[in-house]
Amino acid sequence: MGNPAAYTPFLDRFVLERICRRTDSGGFHQLLGRYIMGSLKGSNLTNVKRQNESAIRDVIYRYGPISRSEIAQMLSLTPPTITTNIARMMEQGLVYECGRLGAEAGALGRRRVKIDFVADAAFFVGVEMNPYQIAICITNLRGVMTAEARIPWKRREDGFVLSEELKELLRRIDGNDYRGSLELLAQVILNLMTVSGIDKKQVLGCAMALPGLIERKTGTLKKSTLEAWNDRPIARDLSRLLDLPVLLENNARARAMGQKLFYQGELPEDFAYYLISYGIACPLYIGSRILDGGQQGAGEAGHMVADLNGPRCETCGNAGCLEELASERAIVKTVTRLMESGRDTMIREICPDLDFLSSREILLAQECGDELAQKVIDQALLYLGAALANIINLMNPSLVFVDSYLMKLMKNRRRLVEDTRAHIFGLYNDEVEIEFVEFDHFTGAKGAAAAAIERYFINGEGAQTFG
Numbered sequence: 001m002g003n004p005a006a007y008t009p010f011l012d013r014f015v016l017e018r019i020c021r022r023t024d025s026g027g028f029h030q031l032l033g034r035y036i037m038g039s040l041k042g043s044n045l046t047n048v049k050r051q052n053e054s055a056i057r058d059v060i061y062r063y064g065p066i067s068r069s070e071i072a073q074m075l076s077l078t079p080p081t082i083t084t085n086i087a088r089m090m091e092q093g094l095v096y097e098c099g100r101l102g103a104e105a106g107a108l109g110r111r112r113v114k115i116d117f118v119a120d121a122a123f124f125v126g127v128e129m130n131p132y133q134i135a136i137c138i139t140n141l142r143g144v145m146t147a148e149a150r151i152p153w154k155r156r157e158d159g160f161v162l163s164e165e166l167k168e169l170l171r172r173i174d175g176n177d178y179r180g181s182l183e184l185l186a187q188v189i190l191n192l193m194t195v196s197g198i199d200k201k202q203v204l205g206c207a208m209a210l211p212g213l214i215e216r217k218t219g220t221l222k223k224s225t226l227e228a229w230n231d232r233p234i235a236r237d238l239s240r241l242l243d244l245p246v247l248l249e250n251n252a253r254a255r256a257m258g259q260k261l262f263y264q265g266e267l268p269e270d271f272a273y274y275l276i277s278y279g280i281a282c283p284l285y286i287g288s289r290i291l292d293g294g295q296q297g298a299g300e301a302g303h304m305v306a307d308l309n310g311p312r313c314e315t316c317g318n319a320g321c322l323e324e325l326a327s328e329r330a331i332v333k334t335v336t337r338l339m340e341s342g343r344d345t346m347i348r349e350i351c352p353d354l355d356f357l358s359s360r361e362i363l364l365a366q367e368c369g370d371e372l373a374q375k376v377i378d379q380a381l382l383y384l385g386a387a388l389a390n391i392i393n394l395m396n397p398s399l400v401f402v403d404s405y406l407m408k409l410m411k412n413r414r415r416l417v418e419d420t421r422a423h424i425f426g427l428y429n430d431e432v433e434i435e436f437v438e439f440d441h442f443t444g445a446k447g448a449a450a451a452a453i454e455r456y457f458i459n460g461e462g463a464q465t466f467g
């Protein structure tokens, strides 16, 4: 808890650090308090109140169960401010008193009551649409899923049965019927609430995560493979259909946000989230803030040039992009090409119809010792490791999460770590940790829910007004 920026999402970390460096008197919390008061000069009272409440919510979310006096100390806010805010949240049923601090408080002759959020006080909808599937979930405040639905795109997973409603949704998306798809998606979400017995009044917002470039302010998808959805105000349209606030987010960023919010344990301020899927991306948290970039496109690692003479990228049209060499789609393309040229492989038996070939079948072959599958995946891992080393050398994160279906095989994990470490600049090598995210179909949808929790609950931005 030593760093003020860790629990002051609305403060400028760099300004704060400058203040800390220039002043050698007083504790660090007092400095923080002074900075908060200074930054609030000229703001109106409503804003001050909102910022206080948002800071308090943030601290409870990160450190709860926690006592009122601990919150007051952390934020340099007065005890009455904390008491008033907590009382209001208790009235709203958002927080509860969940126990007392024992021994050490007893020694001081006082007993401090700890408070925490009521996990089921509010719910959030998270949707991820990626080239493989649509995943929808409803989570509580702590990210626990209470309802879920999933629609695999190619509808060929073993034993997977789709309802007529979901089949129709796929038909509309496949048919580029933007309006019709969104209407049915809204219906599916509302039905999910009804079936799981969640009162819509308890749902504070929805987030939709999509691959591609997102203009977050307007909730518009600027560039993606879903052509009928490009340049449409998706957030506004879905918000009207659901009668709920809706935000749009890039799916790799949403996954990183999910990791940030729901991670069990302490996260470093600087971490990267390396998503290797149909495409590749690597959003970064620097100083506990997700990096946006000027056009909000930071983290598009898939379009780093990995080979100047490489193939033309299916997504951006440039030559030699990392994702055209090492993503799942690149692996599938390479295997298909080699098989069409007559190379021997057991993939022919596993997947006789090449139109349905996916990384699942290739990974299965690799696991069974298939030489061709092994070779193609090893080649991809070489590129993936070198690219990750580049990211680490450039940004120096303390931790990298790797989220990829390919990493279901332990030997691929080991290989990626070796290939990465072989290129990391000396000093960083011992300091950076690489952690694998266990594959889960709902990681992206839960990440979207995290984005909604952050905006609509912690920051309390409430309903967006769309003109």
Ligand SMILES: [Zn+2]
Pocket: 302, 303, 313, 314, 315, 316, 317, 318, 321
């Ligand atoms: Zn590209």
